[in-house]
Amino acid sequence: MRETMTANGAAVTGAAARAAVTVSNMTKRFPAPGGGDKFVVLENISLAVEEGEFATIVGPSGCGKSTLLNVIAGIETCDAGSVAVAPREGRKDAPRIGYVFQSPRLLNWLTVEGNIHFVLEAQNVPRPLWQERVSRHLEMVGLAGQQRNYPLNLSGGMQQRVAIARALAIEPDILLMDEPFSHLDAITARKMRFDLMEILARARPTILFVTHDLAEAVFLSDHIYLMTTKPARIFKRVKIDVARPRKPEDAAVFDLEKALVREFFSVIEAGA
Amino acid sequence: MNGRARGFLLRASSIVLMIALWWVAALLMHDNEVLPGPAAIAHTIASDFVTPGPQGHLAYFHIGITLARIFATFVTSMLLGIGIGLTMGLSRTVERSLLVFIPLLLTLPSILMVFVAIMWFGFDEIGGLVAVLVIVAPYVAVNIHEGAKAMDPSLAEMAMTFKARKTLLIGKVYLPQLTPYIFSAFRYGFGQTWKIVALAETFGLKFGIGYMFSFWFEQFDMSQVLAWIIMFVVLMLILEHGVFARLESRAFAWRAPIAQ
DSSP states (O other): OOOOOOHHHHHHTTTTOOEEEEEEEEEEEEOOTTSSSOEEEEEEEEEEEETTOEEEEEOOTTSSHHHHHHHHHTSSOOSEEEEEEOOOTTOOSOOOEEEEOSSOOOOTTSOHHHHHHHHHHHTTOOGGGHHHHHHHHHHHTTOTTOTTOOGGGSOHHHHHHHHHHHHHHTOOSEEEEESTTTTSOHHHHHHHHHHHHHHHHHHOOOEEEEESOHHHHHHHOSEEEEEETTTBEEEEEEEOOOOSSOOTTOHHHHHHHHHHHHHHHHHHHHHO | OOHHHHHHHHHHHHHHHHHHHHHHHHHHHOOTTTOOOHHHHHHHHHHHTTSOOTTSOOHHHHHHHHHHHHHHHHHHHHHHHHHHHHHHHHOHHHHHHHHHHHHHHHHSOHHHHHHHHHHHHOSSHHHHHHHHHHHHHHHHHHHHHHHHHTSOHHHHHHHHHTTOOHHHIIIIIIHHHHHHHHHHHHHHHHHHHHHHHHHHHHHTOSSSHHHHHHHHHHHTOHHHHHHHHHHHHHHHHIIIIIIIHHHHHHHTGGGHHHHO
């Protein structure tokens, strides 16, 4: 039996930092196709994301990473354990959750600005704040002045930037990102990762990122959770102690990645 | 010359050519009882707008009546069709029970329905309305149902993760995805509606363009028959291209970049 990281283990390094997201012993089952017993998708998952932290879950495709994000986002329920998202310090209302999906999922019939207004309205952000929120976050993702453009006029990478601006505009307590660069070509994705780092330095959102790409995870994250599949469980939590700003070619990043790849695949392949 | 001006010129010249052919044919035929020329028809049309007709009404009156009938029956059938289509999209039970007999209604020839409706409801407005409803509403419903099935669930999921309320979800996510289907139902439904209204007026209803058409048909007045046909066609062309096409290009402004 492999060791599973527990909530306690995850909380140790946090010292006094506030947890933005706490998942404790969470289990999720799906009904089997064609009836019969439900099968377990996520088993006994525990993790804690501290405020302002960039945490990444790395696991093979189809291991239930997206399901985990959906449970945290509250659009799916879990069968056991608990999930808690805490509002930022000093705020009493419901936690705000931003979500960036694999594909942009923009409303193509609305302008770029209209797409951001949509989530601001959904989150009851007062109307007088909208204009500033839109321009600040569009500027942040490098799309200043694109307010009136329609998504279909933009490239795939730019559409994903709009999706990031949309998620940031609600000033989320947690920003969930589900393989947001996996649909982009390698060069665009690389540029987007650099830009995301820059955004982090300015806005300091709390991020829970999901990917199957270890290099991407090591480059971006403060902490990485490694996940196995069927059922998905977290088998290791790794702290990435490399100073920012980082480069993907940094020796430290590269060495860590190599070590993790070795460990990751030994576990995955032993399980398969 | 740009494409738009070119297209306009092409259309204008083909209309001019058609009128010229008509004029030549009328000259050769040389019989105003069978084929009056364009000039004679233009004169008849003009006089219908200034001289009261058989019922003591000017052409405006009949055109107004026909338009009111088309509008009222069309709006009713669209609303009913959209309502049924959406309910079918939302409920499996409604979907299954309606899918059985909607094809039956779709195969019903509209002229038969006009006769049946007039026999049931008499020679009045209700007969016309029922005929239009039975023919147009099922078509609209089928279209909207298709649209509801084709909606992208990932967008609704996006809206839910951002906690969009029902009204916002319907207004900004569902309806825009249905718009192309609504427009296509709109176009076809409108074409059907004016044909059925014209039929009902010709066969039974009092007043209206179709009524005038059948009145002059009974008098065997070819120039009046042609005059009313042309008035009707021109009116429908104005509605189709002047009103609907404009609404449509407005609703789909966001698509313009891919169309280019």
